[in-house]
Amino acid sequence: MEHPTTPKHVFPIDRFLHAGEARLTAGLSPSSALSAYLDWAAHLANSPGKIGELFEKAFRKSLKFNAHVGEALLEKEGTPCIEPLAQDNRFRGEDWRRPPYIFYYQAFLLLQQWWHNATTSVEGVSDHHQDVVAFCARQFLDVFAPSNFLLTNPEALKITLESGGMNLVRGAQNFFEDWARAALQKPPLGTENFRVGKDVAITPGKVVYRNNLIEVIQYAPSGKTVHPEPVLIVPAWIMKYYILDLSPHNSLVKYLVDGGHTVFMISWKNPHEEDRNLGMDDYIDGGVTAALAAVRAIVPEEKVHAVGYCIGGTLLSIAAAALGRDGEDRLKSMTLFAAQTDFTEAGELMLFIDQSQIAYLEDLMWDKGYLDTKQMTGAFQMLRSNDLIWSRIVHEYLLGNRRAMIDLMAWNADATRMPYRMHSEYLRKLFLKNAFAEGHYYVGDKPATPSDIRVPIFAVGAEKDHVAPWKSVYKINFFADVEVTFLLTSGGHNAGIISPPDHPRRHHRIATKPGCDPYISPEDWIETTEEHPGSWWPAWQAWLVKHSGARRKPPAMGKAEAGYPPLCDAPGTYVLME
Template structure:
């Protein structure tokens, strides 16, 4: 049963919730502790202080020589002092190599280099605090990047001169419209995209609805189908139709077209009434209720279960419990960008510690759920250039308004998470890492990923900030199962929404570790895995077919016990 706070505990919750609202759901105590840890140990390290002072002097002298070379030889002939990281595109345009902007960008990169040295390798600093200080130093520096300022961005100045300032007028209009939308609590309109019209259009029927989810069964598109159905478990942090976007990039449509019987969970968008739903409820009334329905509609067939993000973590928990209990209804498990070991969660772990989680818990206790906007800020900071600064410059300084695509429309279709479930997820998995260490309980008994022996197909993405691929890869030493692992280009979303086509610029690596085979760490795996151009979707579909029986006539939509209730995409996906 949920804990009922005492009056004094309730007072603390109110204060903490007010603090969370004032700080954008970020814990000031966590940031302060990190800063104190770093600054105290730096203050006690005179040798390191001398080394940093020497670095600053060296950089200043080098910048002075660079200025001299620019004045004497011309900016195009002066050799750059420091090059940006390969993934940093801020100063890629030729205009940044002209005077005086070349000096500005070189000065900025040198400052960035100095702060990187200053925030790493200080003896005695706790590793989590070191990462936090380095992260916040980067955020502070990025805010003052010359590329983000009107007067110091050559591309903006060129556009302003060419358009006599019209770009700034448009930018002011866009800014006003966006601020009004933000004040009203409404995201920018996803113009041209409507769920059920040009998004989530694969034909099907809702065959089950409960307080947690709707289950959609998709209409077959072939005369014969693989006998084992596919059950997709998306994350409840997102609406399911990221896997059924437009017809040309719908993974669900692709599977149906290849002769698979496909079922997909569509999670309810919870509100205050669902505040006490926990992980056990999502397991019982989500995955297991869906699996029961699939088994009734397609009887005597094992199921290819597929999980994406948190849905993959839930699937791993469920599959481990089924293996523990001798339940053999699963034919295979496919996990897309899904972590099972949370000891190294990547940069997302910067926002998950005891101080941060307790602050979120207080705020969720007041509202009953976690809003999408409370998560969006953290994700934006993890990719501040791509998701924040480049868009601000493009929209408000250059006066560009890029057209919305289907993935952007989906991303604006926000969801919430129940307070109890989200707190359990953060504590049991992120903070305590109970699943990988064999402590996570299902039905009162712990489960072990070491019990997983069914064939597993896993996908990691190279630039994933939510589920870093090296963390996803860790299932290799947690389970003895046959694991086919794919590492594809792209991020957490775009790497998964990766349709095949002649114009695909993507590639992936793939390697199968036999059941009970030797463990390869991430670096060794990358060196051994073959690289294949294009989308990984066909490889997964062929893997599913290889683990399936001979084709049979397709099943009916629903049964007497699970009658069709509504056309796909159902009603839960439309809830705001």
């Protein structure tokens, strides 16, 4: 069965071919990459002025580098030709400041800078193709960074000499252990110390509802009174829900329960081939709407504080817009964690999204019925290859040091799949066509838009988020016609959200815009909004309390007479599915 976004004339032989190719290319479309390269190469070849500028830059950089080499060889205190970018920590150590290693990394950074100049600002190249070519050039150069090799990495050489080469022995052991685990499809070493339901996801609760897509968990109160309005959390289905219920010391669920809130959580089923035709409508109806009905039945006559994380927040926004459009008054407020409602500036993930790439992914998913975890994991790792690939290779295989597994890393290894139809619709409707923000995303027979949302909004962005850049998340201020409280926290897409009050080195900014106030650009917002030290959790919890009633006796766990009896203990069964 095909879905409405599938082109009419698709030949099975083409799909089999593309699916086979995709297994060799990590799901990346060769046609998409080739189109980007040809667009760049053709326009560069027809730009003699740009070519001349690049020759001039190469000449100037070589002169500057040669002068720096001369100063260093004469034992003079020379100024480095170029400093690493703020996020590049590969060459920060003092050992890199001495010859010959300073020459290695300076030459590498100058070459990297030259290629950035060569792949950007070429007149006539589309923005998307320019970004793809620049990204690919950066990925290729990073393979040959001097930090990746023993003889050009002074820190690795020093440790090798001091340990008599034992770091290389440990590194080889680490490599073969990781290779064997990958070949046997076992999780990374150390994840066995973070068992779901035993070490993480242990906040007490009951599964009070289950359908073919979700389980709804109701958490037990930790005190004698709670605020009357329940909190329903909609996590992303690309991840297991327990990122919000990790170890007790950094569990957002436990923090909310201890703060006097009745918390409900959606736990998404990990889809298999038989779930291939589940679409976005199913995730709204069988996910958000079904969970909201369960919460309202268990806690009747109370509106709900709805919370969405990542694409779960996008889905919640669409559902909330449909409720507001239809005049259904079920929500008290809506909170979005690193969730986008507009996808015109959706970050580096857009590198992997164009017509060619989506068609390629559809053929890969058509073969299996879902998008495998390996394709998703590979794409996210490529976006941060220095941190997630090369730094790990250097640390664990060259230096021979194992990084201690933590609960967030163990959760990250517990990935989920994406159904064929849903993922195709999600990419085409939201990323490619930006249908929700532009007013042509249909829920039922009518469009739903962000301006249909009728409840106060609390939106959280993270400064270093590469999945949902904070300026993209901030756009809810532009689209919504209600009061929006925007909070910008330090950290990235996951670590910025998991920010318990005792977390060191955290800070945040927060400001509220009434619905009638004029829009402020994100650049002006960050300039005029005061920075506060510490976690953002207390600020959000205070906002929830402000929008909640006085405490009273907690509701019962489930409600059998309404058709929602407790089915089993948390964390339920869906989160344990492979």
